[in-house]
Amino acid sequence: MPVEVLEDKVILKDSKGSSAEVYYFGATVTSWKYRGKELLFLSKKSLLDGTKGIRGGIPIIFPQFAKATDSSAETAALPQHGLARISKFEWNGVSVDNESEVSVRFGLNNSQVPENLQKDWPKKFKLIFTVTLNDDTLKTNLSVKNEDTAPFDFNVLLHTYYSVPDISKVSVEGLQNISYIDKVKNFITVVDNDKSVKFTQETDRIYGNVPTEIIKINISDESNEAFLLQRINLKDSVVWNPWIDKAKGMSDFDDDEYKQMVCVEPGHVAEYITLKSEESWEGGQIIQYKH
Numbered sequence: 001m002p003v004e005v006l007e008d009k010v011i012l013k014d015s016k017g018s019s020a021e022v023y024y025f026g027a028t029v030t031s032w033k034y035r036g037k038e039l040l041f042l043s044k045k046s047l048l049d050g051t052k053g054i055r056g057g058i059p060i061i062f063p064q065f066a067k068a069t070d071s072s073a074e075t076a077a078l079p080q081h082g083l084a085r086i087s088k089f090e091w092n093g094v095s096v097d098n099e100s101e102v103s104v105r106f107g108l109n110n111s112q113v114p115e116n117l118q119k120d121w122p123k124k125f126k127l128i129f130t131v132t133l134n135d136d137t138l139k140t141n142l143s144v145k146n147e148d149t150a151p152f153d154f155n156v157l158l159h160t161y162y163s164v165p166d167i168s169k170v171s172v173e174g175l176q177n178i179s180y181i182d183k184v185k186n187f188i189t190v191v192d193n194d195k196s197v198k199f200t201q202e203t204d205r206i207y208g209n210v211p212t213e214i215i216k217i218n219i220s221d222e223s224n225e226a227f228l229l230q231r232i233n234l235k236d237s238v239v240w241n242p243w244i245d246k247a248k249g250m251s252d253f254d255d256d257e258y259k260q261m262v263c264v265e266p267g268h269v270a271e272y273i274t275l276k277s278e279e280s281w282e283g284g285q286i287i288q289y290k291h
């Protein structure tokens with residue numbers, strides 16, 4: 001069976017032995033294995049019981065990235081990173097199942113969101129999240145429909161945690177000469193001239209309007225192992241590693257785990273997207289594992 005539907009999650013398996021797991025909680029992809037090798041980071045301290053957002057994998061950030069900085073924003077009352085990652089999605093079934101590809105869908109509408117969050121953002125909407133597995137390639141796609149009578153504003157981001165053996169050997173290419181907001185340095189705007197981003201300290205950057213088609217995450221400077229990240233309709237990109245002190249302050253993250261992960265998160269977060277009544281927006285990412 002290429003798709004196993006369990007009580008708390010769905011497991012996808014393709015014909016070549018790759019697999020992926022998606023929890024209904026947040027429709028969070030928590031595992032992607034290329035022929036048995038895990039490619040996504042999931043903290044061993046992550047709660048998976050629906051009491052807190054999952055720490056790792058690919059949480060969906062919607063409709064607010066971080067906390068709104070403008071208190072008059074429509075999403076200002078929502079908690080950090082919005083409501084999708086802490087809402088239980090419904091299982092919408094298998095959409096593709098053939099020799100080369102398996103694809104599944106999850107849905108969330110406003111009435112399925114926990115009640116306190118519905119009050120924080122009283123909009124009518126429908127999300128459809130599609131996860132497609134094809135051997136060395138994982139595709140995650142989100143569509144947002146405004147089912148309200150008035151327009152609404154939203155951010156969206158696929159908060160992807162990659163598993164890496166040693167963060168000191170990781171480099172991210174494709175962001176050269178692009179300006180970013182440095183959240184570690186009081187939100188100053190910086191242009192990075194370096195060929196690649198390397199990690200030697202806490203890193204929390206929002207790259208806006210990234211023109212590069214492919215962002216390359218080199219897993220190690222000693223091999224050709226890399227992730228090729230293609231963004232679809234997601235113009236911004238967040239790069240994050242909490243490093244030593246932040247890691248110690250997170251209850252659902254082990255002190256040393258910052259060495260084993262890097263987040264490269266395609267999104268639309270520098271500005272809000274405004275969606276008119278009855279209109280839809282769609283975006284996503286295609287990640288290929290090179291080895």
Ligand code: BG6
Pocket residue numbers: 053066080081159183204205238240265
């Ligand atoms: C990143 C943000 O996307 O998510 C960081 O840029 C934040 O500032 C990180 O610390 C994790 O957020 P959270 O809410 O999952 O702890």
